[in-house]
Amino acid sequence: MKSKILAILTLLVLSSCVVQQPVEEKPVQLQGSYKIGVMLPLTGDGAAYGLPEQRGVKIAIDEINAKGGINGRRLEGIYEDSKCNPKDGNAAAQKLVNIDKVKVIIGGACSGETLGASPITEANKVILISPSATNPDITKAGDFVFRTAPSDAYAGVVASDYAFKELQIKKAAVISESTDYAQGLRKVFKENFAKLGGEIAADETYNPEDTDFRTQVTKVKASNPDVVYIIPQSPAKGVLLAKQLKEAGVSQQLLTAEVIIGQRSIIKENSQELEGLIGIEPKFDDKRAKSAALLSKYKQTAKEEAQFPFFTAAAYDAAYLVADAIIKYGYDSEKIRDYLYSVKDYDGAAGKITIDENGDPIMEYSVRQARGGELVDLK
Numbered sequence: 001m002k003s004k005i006l007a008i009l010t011l012l013v014l015s016s017c018v019v020q021q022p023v024e025e026k027p028v029q030l031q032g033s034y035k036i037g038v039m040l041p042l043t044g045d046g047a048a049y050g051l052p053e054q055r056g057v058k059i060a061i062d063e064i065n066a067k068g069g070i071n072g073r074r075l076e077g078i079y080e081d082s083k084c085n086p087k088d089g090n091a092a093a094q095k096l097v098n099i100d101k102v103k104v105i106i107g108g109a110c111s112g113e114t115l116g117a118s119p120i121t122e123a124n125k126v127i128l129i130s131p132s133a134t135n136p137d138i139t140k141a142g143d144f145v146f147r148t149a150p151s152d153a154y155a156g157v158v159a160s161d162y163a164f165k166e167l168q169i170k171k172a173a174v175i176s177e178s179t180d181y182a183q184g185l186r187k188v189f190k191e192n193f194a195k196l197g198g199e200i201a202a203d204e205t206y207n208p209e210d211t212d213f214r215t216q217v218t219k220v221k222a223s224n225p226d227v228v229y230i231i232p233q234s235p236a237k238g239v240l241l242a243k244q245l246k247e248a249g250v251s252q253q254l255l256t257a258e259v260i261i262g263q264r265s266i267i268k269e270n271s272q273e274l275e276g277l278i279g280i281e282p283k284f285d286d287k288r289a290k291s292a293a294l295l296s297k298y299k300q301t302a303k304e305e306a307q308f309p310f311f312t313a314a315a316y317d318a319a320y321l322v323a324d325a326i327i328k329y330g331y332d333s334e335k336i337r338d339y340l341y342s343v344k345d346y347d348g349a350a351g352k353i354t355i356d357e358n359g360d361p362i363m364e365y366s367v368r369q370a371r372g373g374e375l376v377d378l379k
Helices: 002-020 047-066 086-098 112-125 134-141 150-167 182-194 214-223 235-247 263-269 289-302 309-329 333-341
Strands: 031-040 074-081 104-107 128-130 145-147 171-176 199-206 228-232 251-257 278-282 346-347 351-352 365-371 374-377
Touching: 031 086, 031 309, 047 074, 047 289, 047 309, 074 086, 074 309, 086 104, 086 112, 104 112, 104 150, 104 309, 112 128, 112 134, 112 145, 112 182, 128 309, 128 333, 134 150, 134 182, 150 182, 150 251, 150 278, 150 365, 171 182, 171 214, 182 199, 182 228, 199 214, 214 235, 228 235, 235 251, 235 263, 263 374, 289 309, 309 333, 309 346, 309 351, 333 346
Parallel strands: 031 074, 031 104, 104 128, 128 145, 171 199, 171 228, 228 251, 251 278
Antiparallel strands: 278 365, 346 351, 365 374
């Protein structure tokens, strides 16, 4: 009898131990993948914003996969270096469309590579969604072309309006790089400034490979403008141009776009050369919950602050918009296209996103000035 009781007690104890043992959580097993192309400038001057955008996309993909992927499949990014120019943008798109067979491409970062890729993506009904290509011509690039950054058709107007109405400037000079991005801004600024009643005293351009701008600077100085609007393709060229203007004794107000002021470290590291510079960029609130969470994760993974926080957030949002479309409608580019056209007040890391009938987002702008190595909001 004692032996039976002992056996029963032993069995109960063992059963209790089994019940109390914690159950190990197994990682989500995803079968197969949805491939998306990501073409951005990963080398050269354009990498200043291409690499942060790539990290933004990667963070989004990692988050999506950690939550179970898309309908049981991984989201897989295939990365290509499109080098911020039309030729390499076209080549990257050819490879992603014809060899990798993707239905969606995030990119490019630059307007030139985006315009170089768009004929390939449009002909093959592949989605092309850029986080930072802003040339107005992209609006007309096709029904499958989208952006999560606003067109320079708005940015150039904001810049010229601010110069004429707020700074009360009637005579402007322009120095721009001969790239699709810079020339798009130049065209809009000049047209709107003239429409307001202003005069373009000088209009100078330089080639992407140039590092000596003394010829352009001399002509601008001789024109005696009230403001100089500088439009580089990359932050490095912008700093060099600002430095050579100051060395030549050009003391007039410098006005620029997001390429210079968007890279926060550039303002701090070149505070003397850029002191007083006024820049126009898409409005971005880094204190919003989704924005702050992304920037915190970026810092953890990259071991540095995001240098182009808006563009990084816009790349992150592009990946999530694509994922949402695939979840709802499958890996079908025409259905993804229709979904993107229907996006209204999407709560993204870059802010609220509404996509218009041209595939462009409707967003606000900030006017900011470099003071003591920091950016101060003016309007």
